[in-house]
Amino acid sequence: MIFDSNQLFAHFLHIISPSDEMLEKMIPRVYWSIENIELSEDMQNKLIKNFPQDYKKSKSAYNEASEKIKKLLNQLEKLQIIFLKTLLNDNDQTDTIVSSRVLFSRRFQSFTQENMIYWRNDPMLKLPGPVLLSTFFRLLFLLCELLSEELVNVNDLKVHPNIFYLENYNFFGIERIGGTFSYLKNMYKEIIKSKLGPPFNSQNDDDIDIIVALYDFVQADVDDDVIEINSAAGLITILTRIIRNTEDRNANIHIADAVMNRILSFDHLPIDKIHVFSVLLNNIMCLYHVACHRQLIEYVAFKERLAELSIDYALVDYELKTTNENNDVLELTLKDIEKKVCLSSRHVAWLKSLIFVAANEQVLEWILMIISNTLKYCSDIEEELFRFVPDFYIDNLLGLAVLLPDYTNITQKFDDIIVGKKWLATLIAEILMKIFNDQRIIHPKSREIITQGITLYLTHPKSIVLLQEVSEKLRLRAIKSIFKPMERKIWIKTNLILMLIWYGSGFAFRYVRPPHLKNKHVSTQGALEEIVFSNMGTVRPPATVLQNDIRKFIAYDKETASNFINNSLNYLNWAFSEFISLFQEIKDINGNNSFIISSEEVNKLKMCGKSFIYTVTLLRVIEMMIHFDRNIIINQEGSLGRVFQLICQILNRINASSSTFSQILASSLPYMECVHKFTILVATTGVLLSMLEGEINKKVSEENAERPSMISSIPEITDVLISDPNFNLSSLDFIILSENENDEPFSLNFCK
Structure with missing residues (x-):
């Protein structure tokens, strides 16, 4: 009844947030600061010193009020968990009736499926995110408690993979990492039969006929572009809801009964503790994927909003203290911001008492451990059946690993992997490396998430x-x-990984942010390669172990390495040509001096910025490959000349576009923040130095020293460079020119 009556079950487990007026009574004094907010050096110097000290006096009162709220909420949560524990009683079964826990697990399966459908297709019927998040946390707390009490080995907890192969537990709308459930079931049905045994190794043909007969009926009410029905379990969940709102309910109710009785009977399913716990955990993970992670991110936005308002307040307050102009306007602005920041501070206090608490952080770490153990076990043991793992396991793995590091902090950076728990971070690293480019994983999003995970591990010294x-x-x-x-799409992501491995070893490649972005705000929106290119994480030593692994691979498989660098040169030629072509067109956009940019122009700006990033990334990868073994270029006929041809073209075109670079740098065009001479010229120089490294310091023999005019005195590789028709010595002036205040002509000395 509690599941069916407008889903009162979930509402009962929810704690409603108080109104703004009530929050003001609960937290009369507020506190905020900018000390923990990441600011540029000049902003820190002027704002923190002048930030009002009066608010620090309110800190203790603010924290006391928050702590009082936390204690009251904790008592209420305990009562909710006691109620929930009654529903999960496992000692009330009889000879003919299963326990309350088993019944609960079956109803919770339907509850999760219904809410997944509504969240994706019917906003009017979906349960609110805060309600589902409360359900998620209460169930998670209780399961953690029950598993600790009833199972001996809790350190190796995992979801039993057998439930991934059963149609009863297949959520439609959820894909598997190895393909669709229907395809995988047909492909590996014999393996599944032998693994599960009776009564799962047979299915009545009449049952299949019923599913086929019902398919058209259901599809009439459901958009088949959004939902794929590939299981009886999924079919009955949506079918019962559709029939409930259909005029001819009486005419169709017997169909639902037939399917429910003949296809969805749970009587044949195991009811042991491991199986039931696995079903509950799987449902909880699906619920987190569908709604709860999104809701947590929305709550994190309250932290970010408070940080933004705090900075705005500090800026206006600083201006009010340091200028005598427009004081009346500034005072009104300051009062308006103060109202907003007070309200935001109270909202954050409530969230830090209810959501962002240490206990919630611990159970999130616990579920992350179970996700990790499940993926590791399935990858190691299940062989081809690893393909059946739902895609939300990999999605949740990275989502939680990134969310948890700053979970209870007042600011959320999203720039780190969970390294505080070394054992867990090590396990995740092992899983990511193991399933990276695993041929059993064909789901595009899953493959991309794995690549993103490895990329994030490469941006922090501890990870x-x-x-x-x-x-x-x-x-x-x-x-x-x-x-x-x-x-190409995957190639772009993997080249980013190689560039980060090379970070700290390339020519002028030790910066976290390019020099021209050092004191500027960098957007955290966009593709991963765009974000990382402008902010490469934290200052860290080179990844020498991984670099040596690449060196070993090149020595072991020169043919593959040679093919890779040839492909990289092809991509470099394409990326740089795209960049230069679009760069000239963008000059015209900038010359219009118009505040309105058309959608077509925005697309050009996006592509131009991306092409620049691809070009620099490729140059860094090529620099690394040549540095490890120049012979992969030298021993290939024509490759040496091709490399120098590209280098000369890049140097000449960049120098010829000086005025355009200056215009772009002075403008505020979107998506062009990353474009600067420094990043592309130092990367190009790095390739050049890697090629010439063996000859730069080579001593000229006495014989050649006596005949400096003879061509034999010029080293072989250098000779190929200067023999290129496009070689222009002046294109390298930026290396030796002294610093110029106007940044033109460009000099590396300007970026010290």
Whole structure:
């Protein structure tokens, strides 16, 4: 009844947020600060020193009020969990009736499926995100408690993979990492039969006929572009809801009964503790994927809003203290911001008492551990059946790993992997390296998430150490898969990984942010390669272990390495040509001096910025490859000349576009923040130095020293460079020119 009556079950587990007026009574004094907010150096110097000190006096009162709220909420949550524990009683079964826990797990399955459908297709019927998040946390707390009480080994907890193969537990609308459930079921049905045994190794043909007969009926009410019905379990969930709102309910109700009785009977399913716990955990993870992670991100936005308002307040307050102009306007503005920041501070206090608490952080770490254990077990043991793992396991893995580091902090950075729990971060690193480019994973989003995870591990000094501590076998397998031919979209992501591995070792490649962006706000929106290119994480040492792995691979498989660098040169030629072409068109956009940019022009700006990023990324990867072994270029006929041809073209075109670079730098065109001479010229110079490294310091023999005019005195590789028709010595002036205040002509000395 509690599931069916407008889903009162979930509402009962929810704690409604108080109104703004009530919050003001509960938290009469507020506190905020900018000390923990990441600011540029000049902003810190002028704002923190002048930030009002009066608010610090309110800190203790603010914290006391928050703590009082937390204690009251904790008492209420305990009562909700006691109620929930009654529903999950496992000792009331009889000879003919299963326990309350088993019944609950079956109803919760339908509850999760229905809410997934509504969240994706029917906003009017969906339960609100805060309600589902409360349900998620209460169930998670209780399951953690029950598993600790009833199972001996809680350190190796995982979802039993058998439930992934059962139609009764297949959510439609959820894909598997190895393809659709219907395809995988037909492909591996014999393996599944032998694995599950009776009564799962047979199915009545009449049952299948009923599903086919009902398909058209259901599809008449459901948009088949959004939902794929590939299981009886999914079919009955939506069918019962549709029939409930259909005029000819009486005419169709017997169909629902037939399916429910003949297809969805749970009587044949296991009812042991491991199975039931696995079903409940799987449903909870699905619920988190559908709604709860999104709701947590919305709550994090309250933290970000408070940080933004705090900075706005500090800026206006500083201006009011340091200028005598427009004081009346500034005072009104300051009062308006103060009202907003007070309200925002109270909202954050409520969230820090209810959502962002240490207890919630611990159970999120616990579920992350279970996700990790499940993925590791399925990957190691289940062989081809690993493909059946739902895609939300990998999605939740990275989502939680990024959310947790700053979970209870007042600010959320999203720039780190969970390294506080070393054992857990190490386990995740091992999983990511193991399933990176795993051929059993064909789901595009899952593959991209795995690549993103490895990329994030490479942006922080502690997580890099963990990634390099993964077994050599897994590291080399991951490196080998990077060098295999792949489609352009995946190639872009994997080249970013190689560039980050090379970070700290390339020519002038030790910056976290390019010099021209050092004291500027950098957007955190866009594709991963765009974000990382403008902000490469935290200052860290080079990933020498992974670099040595690449060196080993090149020595072991020169043919694959040669093919890879040839493909990289092809992509470089394409990316740079795209950039230059679009760059000239953007000059015209900038010359219009118009505040309105058309959608077509916005697309050009996006593509131009991306092409620039691809070009620099490729240059860094080529620099690394040549540095490790120049012979992969030298020993290929024509490749040496091709490399220098591209280098000369890049140097000449960049120098010829000086005025355009200056215009772009002075403008505020969107998506062009990353474009600057420094990043592309130092990367190009890095390739040049890698090629010439063996000859730069080479001593000229006495014989050649006596005949400096003879061509034989010029080293072989240098000779190929200066023999290129496009070689222009003046294109390298930026290396030796002294600093110029106007940034033109460009000089590396300007970026010290």
